[in-house]
Amino acid sequence: RQPSPPVYPGALPIIGHAHHMLGGLSQLWQVESDVYRFCMENGGVTEFRLGPRSIYVLADLDDCLTVANTCFDKPYIYDFGKKLYDRGLVTAPAVIWKSHRKILNPAFNQQILNTFVQEYNVQARRLVTELASEAGKDQFDVVPYLKNIVLRSVYKTMIGVNPKDENQERIITDYGRALGIFYASMVERLQSVWLHLPVFYNMSDLKKRQEAVIKTLKNLSQTIIRIRKSELKQNLYSDSTKEATSGYKSMLDLLLDGGENQEFTDEEIREHLDTLIAASFDTTRVTLTFALILIGSYPDVQTRIWKELQEVLGGPEKDVTRHDLPKLVYLEAVIKETLRLYTPAPKIGRCSQSAVQLKDYTFPAGTTFILSLYAMNRNPVWGADVNEFNPERWLNPDTLPDNPNAFAAFSIGKRNCIGKHSAMKFIKTTLAYILRRYRVTGNIKNVQCQSDLVLKPIIGHHIGLQLRT
Numbered sequence: 241r242q243p244s245p246p247v248y249p250g251a252l253p254i255i256g257h258a259h260h261m262l263g264g265l266s267q268l269w270q271v272e273s274d275v276y277r278f279c280m281e282n283g284g285v286t287e288f289r290l291g292p293r294s295i296y297v298l299a300d301l302d303d304c305l306t307v308a309n310t311c312f313d314k315p316y317i318y319d320f321g322k323k324l325y326d327r328g329l330v331t332a333p334a335v336i337w338k339s340h341r342k343i344l345n346p347a348f349n350q351q352i353l354n355t356f357v358q359e360y361n362v363q364a365r366r367l368v369t370e371l372a373s374e375a376g377k378d379q380f381d382v383v384p385y386l387k388n389i390v391l392r393s394v395y396k397t398m399i400g401v402n403p404k405d406e407n408q409e410r411i412i413t414d415y416g417r418a419l420g421i422f423y424a425s426m427v428e429r430l431q432s433v434w435l436h437l438p439v440f441y442n443m444s445d446l447k448k449r450q451e452a453v454i455k456t457l458k459n460l461s462q463t464i465i466r467i468r469k470s471e472l473k474q475n476l477y478s479d480s481t482k483e484a485t486s487g488y489k490s491m492l493d494l495l496l497d498g499g500e501n502q503e504f505t506d507e508e509i510r511e512h513l514d515t516l517i518a519a520s521f522d523t524t525r526v527t528l529t530f531a532l533i534l535i536g537s538y539p540d541v542q543t544r545i546w547k548e549l550q551e552v553l554g555g556p557e558k559d560v561t562r563h564d565l566p567k568l569v570y571l572e573a574v575i576k577e578t579l580r581l582y583t584p585a586p587k588i589g590r591c592s593q594s595a596v597q598l599k600d601y602t603f604p605a606g607t608t609f610i611l612s613l614y615a616m617n618r619n620p621v622w623g624a625d626v627n628e629f630n631p632e633r634w635l636n637p638d639t640l641p642d643n644p645n646a647f648a649a650f651s652i653g654k655r656n657c658i659g660k661h662s663a664m665k666f667i668k669t670t671l672a673y674i675l676r677r678y679r680v681t682g683n684i685k686n687v688q689c690q691s692d693l694v695l696k697p698i699i700g701h702h703i704g705l706q707l708r709t
């Protein structure tokens with residue numbers, strides 16, 4: 241008999257732990273974080289049961305890396321997004337993912353990402369202007385402001401803009417609204433364990449609602465791809481487009497660039513672009529939210545960032561260039577420490593195609609694993625201050641764990657986040673604008689978390705802004 245990992249307490253006959261999935265999203269996070277704690281305290285592997293299915297939660301750093309680099313398929317839960325994202329990188333089966341990732345990797349090289357920095361400046365400038373109405377007043381919810389800037393930046397750099405279309409802003413807003421509805425419907429299915437089974441899902445009202453919103457999202461992207469393609473055919477990729485995009489080519493244009501020899505079908509391009517927007521939108525936004533609350537809670541950290549911004553950039557109006565970004569070393573440390581403690585995507589799923597040998601257990605083909613990135617980021621290898629916000633640790637290699645996979649916010653192994661460098665550039669640029677213009681206040685001790693597809697503060701956790709003179 242093979243030894244089996246400990247089962248998380250509270251499993252009931254037939255339904256297993258499914259009853260833990262019910263309730264509000266903050267309750268869901270409490271259970272999720274408790275499973276991670278139990279897992280860390282009990283050898284790093286734990287069984288969690290959803291009805292008849294067993295899911296193995298992993299927190300051990302070596303076991304996580306083994307699974308990350310041997311199991312490239314995603315478990316059934318990712319299929320909930322398949323009707324929209326299908327062969328997009330997040331949901332694609334391993335065999336498709338391998339070839340598509342190879343084609344897409346070059347589109348995320350530093351040279352191309354650097355061309356997006358000007359657009360990040362444009363959006364960040366707009367954000368600090370919008371925030372002016374909140375300065376000097378009571379604390380307020382910054383999330384709606386961040387939602388807009390993240391959506392606009394991601395949409396423009398991924399899909400681009402059509403300078404002839406006066407409805408651009410409306411299209412972006414419509415897309416954001418539909419995406420919000422789609423996210424909520426995915427969470428609804430995740431929590432309603434009986435709807436995991438296609439037989440119940442196919443009869444449900446949720447299916448009808450999801451199909452309607454998927455149609456809206458697909459239509460928006462398909463229309464733009466069609467227009468763009470015909471423009472490119474007629475050589476209409478004009479100076480006015482370049483002007484409107486500050487000279488960069490959107491990811492859509494890069495993917496269409498091959499003309500007749502284009503490597504993906506139009507539908508594959510749509511799936512990739514919709515995936516890129518979904519993968520970046522919420523993760524980037526919550527990172528900015530947590531970073532601002534944390535910076536507002538630690539005045540010494542804020543002073544040090546401000547000094548660095550003065551030294552590297554100077555006054556609040558100066559553009560942040562691609563040459564400035566690597567010099568913002570302390571700001572980068574603050575962002576990484578934010579990602580470590582408040583890991584936006586606290587878990588990822590994998591499924592084994594053949595037997596997997598971990599340190600203490602062997603699992604057969606077809607096993608579902610959940611890798612707790614949250615637990616990895618809080619592993620004891622980070623030191624006695626593992627649960628404290630200490631950006632300084634990133635400034636000295638001696639104060640970082642020897643294991644390079646201990647920092648798992650962007651996932652680990654070959655199927656990690658393709659957008660991590662663009663995310664860092666965007667977040668750095670945006671914070672550089674906000675923190676040069678305003679002094680931020682916040683209180684991380686008041687923040688309670690909730691978990692849907694990402695970890696986020698429960699609505700109502702606010703920051704305050706004072707204009708710097």
Ligand code: HEM
Pocket residue numbers: 329330337341515516517519520523524527579584585587588589613649650651655656657658659660662663
């Ligand atoms: C702070 C921001 C971000 C965080 C914390 C983050 C985190 C992650 C994580 C944990 C994964 C693994 C997901 C899984 O396997 O289920 C992932 C994958 C991915 N991310 Fe990000 N991400 C961020 C920003 C972005 C951005 C800006 C983009 C696009 C421009 C992006 C695109 C993707 C894609 C396409 C994948 C799938 C990669 C693959 O399977 O090959 N992400 N990200």
